Amino acid sequence: MTLTIQTLFNEPTIVGAVINRVLQTRKDEIYWQQYLDFRRTTTRVFKDYIGSVRGVMAGSINSRFGEKPIRERQNMGSGTGEIAYLGDRYQMSTDRLSELQDLIDKYNAASAAGQVSVLNDIIAFIYDDYRQVMLAAHKRMDLVVGSLLMTGKAVVRNKDKAQSEQAATEFLNIELPFNTLTPKKSDVVVDSKVKMVSWLQVKLSEIAPDYGKYQKMIMSRGTFVKNILGSSEFGEMFKMQLGQNQMYLSTGLVTSDLASQLFTGIGLPAIEIKEDYVKEQNGKNVQVYADGYITLLPQDKVGYMRYHSPYELTDPVPGMSYTNSGEGDLLVASNRDHNGRYLEYTAEWVPQIADPTLITNIDLSKVNS
Numbered sequence: 344m345t346l347t348i349q350t351l352f353n354e355p356t357i358v359g360a361v362i363n364r365v366l367q368t369r370k371d372e373i374y375w376q377q378y379l380d381f382r383r384t385t386t387r388v389f390k391d392y393i394g395s396v397r398g399v400m401a402g403s404i405n406s407r408f409g410e411k412p413i414r415e416r417q418n419m420g421s422g423t424g425e426i427a428y429l430g431d432r433y434q435m436s437t438d439r440l441s442e443l444q445d446l447i448d449k450y451n452a453a454s455a456a457g458q459v460s461v462l463n464d465i466i467a468f469i470y471d472d473y474r475q476v477m478l479a480a481h482k483r484m485d486l487v488v489g490s491l492l493m494t495g496k497a498v499v500r501n502k503d504k505a506q507s508e509q510a511a512t513e514f515l516n517i518e519l520p521f522n523t524l525t526p527k528k529s530d531v532v533v534d535s536k537v538k539m540v541s542w543l544q545v546k547l548s549e550i551a552p553d554y555g556k557y558q559k560m561i562m563s564r565g566t567f568v569k570n571i572l573g574s575s576e577f578g579e580m581f582k583m584q585l586g587q588n589q590m591y592l593s594t595g596l597v598t599s600d601l602a603s604q605l606f607t608g609i610g611l612p613a614i615e616i617k618e619d620y621v622k623e624q625n626g627k628n629v630q631v632y633a634d635g636y637i638t639l640l641p642q643d644k645v646g647y648m649r650y651h652s653p654y655e656l657t658d659p660v661p662g663m664s665y666t667n668s669g670e671g672d673l674l675v676a677s678n679r680d681h682n683g684r685y686l687e688y689t690a691e692w693v694p695q696i697a698d699p700t701l702i703t704n705i706d707l708s709k710v711n712s
Contacts, residue, residue: 346447346451358675365474375484375694379645379695381647381670384651385651427514428690429692431687433476435683435684476675477668477688480692489619489632492640493632493638494633494636496518500513522703523703523705523706525709544609544611558612558642558643559615559643562632564618617631637705641701645697649692649695650672652691653691656672664676674688674690
């Protein structure tokens with residue numbers, strides 16, 4: 344088969360092979376998938392139950408011939424969720440396309456054995472173009488889910504044409520009814536000593552009857568260093584257990600595994616220390632998990648990434664070549680005009696936290712003030 348730029352970008356089997364290569368070899372971690380799984384929704388607006396009954400009421404003891412008392416069932420809160428529209432369009436300049444054409448000419452002139460090597464060069468050449476369109480939606484959802492987990496809120500604004508952050512059009516605004524704790528400095532400082540670990544032990548014991556036992560708590564590296572390692576009692580409580588690892592204490596390089604061993608040993612949840620960043624559209628690296636918060640989760644998976652099939656799957660735009668990348672119905676498309684060739688993606692996703700009322704969020708702003 345003679346290869347052309349048109350077949351390279353329009354032939355589903357070739358585009359599918361490139362997409363598979365990206366998915367199998369990417370080094371980019373998708374953070375939100377630790378906590379959510381894809382789940383389809385057939386409508387763009389769906390009903391969302393945002394709570395659960397936290398405890399079962401004790402049954403009544405009645406006389407043998409008495410009437411059973413009628414109890415009203417506790418209701419779960421509900422609301423609606425609406426799918427968010429994600430998409431970007433990336434231009435491949437004519438100069439870049441000319442370089443690609445040189446590789447295609449080399450492929451067509453090669454022997455069957457030589458074509459294998461040149462085809463790998465071609466795929467490597469367009470790899471980053473497809474990597475961008477395949478992962479951009481995931482990276483946006485990393486920031487949204489990270490913000491939801493750490494603050495219970497997530498806002499996305501269109502900053503491309505806005506004069507300021509406040510003037511930007513709001514595309515997404517989610518606020519969840521977490522169980523929120525906001526300790527004051529006097530709650531964790533005893534006799535001039537910061538006793539954050541002791542406060543956590545007491546507070547988690549207090550809320551356990553309503554919220555159960557939490558499996559893990561997540562926090563940023565900055566929060567761990569300032570509020571956990573910085574606690575006066577940390578070194579005292581764990582001096583024996585740290586042993587040869589005490590050098591990590593002074594440098595702040597305690598790992599999640601080591602911290603979890605220490606905390607689970609005194610009945611606290613395992614710790615996950617977060618150090619993840621995503622590059623925003625302005626080129627700045629943004630911290631996925633905000634400083635100044637600790638979030639307690641009942642388990643790793645706390646909900647779903649609800650997705651809806653893009654309309655273009657059933658009614659394609661003329662002149663566009665489409666490939667469904669599979670999971671989440673992420674749609675990749677390409678077309679050509681006199682300025683160059685374009686790659687774009689479309690996704691209709693929104694995170695749904697299944698039981699936000701069972702998640703406890705600790706806001707440390709007053710402790711750190």
